[in-house]
Amino acid sequence: MSEIRRPSIMAEAVANVARRVNATVEEEKDTLDLSNCKLISFPDGVFRVLNSVAEKIHIVTLADNEMKGVTSKFFKTFTQLRDVPMEKLQAMPALKCINLKSNPLDNNLLTAIQQFPQTFEIQTTTDN
Numbered sequence: 498m499s500e501i502r503r504p505s506i507m508a509e510a511v512a513n514v515a516r517r518v519n520a521t522v523e524e525e526k527d528t529l530d531l532s533n534c535k536l537i538s539f540p541d542g543v544f545r546v547l548n549s550v551a552e553k554i555h556i557v558t559l560a561d562n563e564m565k566g567v568t569s570k571f572f573k574t575f576t577q578l579r580d581v582p583m584e585k586l587q588a589m590p591a592l593k594c595i596n597l598k599s600n601p602l603d604n605n606l607l608t609a610i611q612q613f614p615q616t617f618e619i620q621t622t623t624d625n
Contacts, residue, residue, distance in 0.1 A: 510535040518546050521554070528556040536562040544574050555579040594618040 514534050521529045529547070536559065547554065551574045559567075572578075595610070595618070610619060 506535075514540060514543070518543050522546060522550055525550065525553065527553055528558070529554050530558045532558045532560040532562070534562060536564055538564060539567050539571050544570060547574070551575055552577055 514531060514536070517530060517534070520526070531543075539559070544551075554575055555577055556579060557571075557575055607619065
């Protein structure tokens with residue numbers, strides 16, 4: 498019985514992501530909410546669908562998924578993010594570098610990141 502349910506659950510999760518992505522594009526939202534979508538990685542298909550509107554997206558919510566990280570493609574696609582989930586960054590002890598170039602971040606955020614217990618390189622627009 499569980500073998501039959503699993504594909505159904507996966508199909509439902511994919512449909513949920515598709516609905517949310519389509520709503521973001523059609524309604525020209527500045528937020529993409531993919532929270533609680535059972536994601537284990539950021540779907541490549543989402544990059545293609547959002548390509549024309551990615552610059553308008555300022556917040557991407559990926560809370561309550563099963564992701565272990567995001568690729569550089571994510572940050573190259575969403576160049577106008579305005580919110581960095583501090584608690585998630587603090588919980589990544591293996592993080593060595595974070596590239597925040599071309600994002601309109603305020604000094605309070607950068608100061609907060611620099612006070613994390615782990616040490617890593619922060620690249621911003623002011624870096625050479």
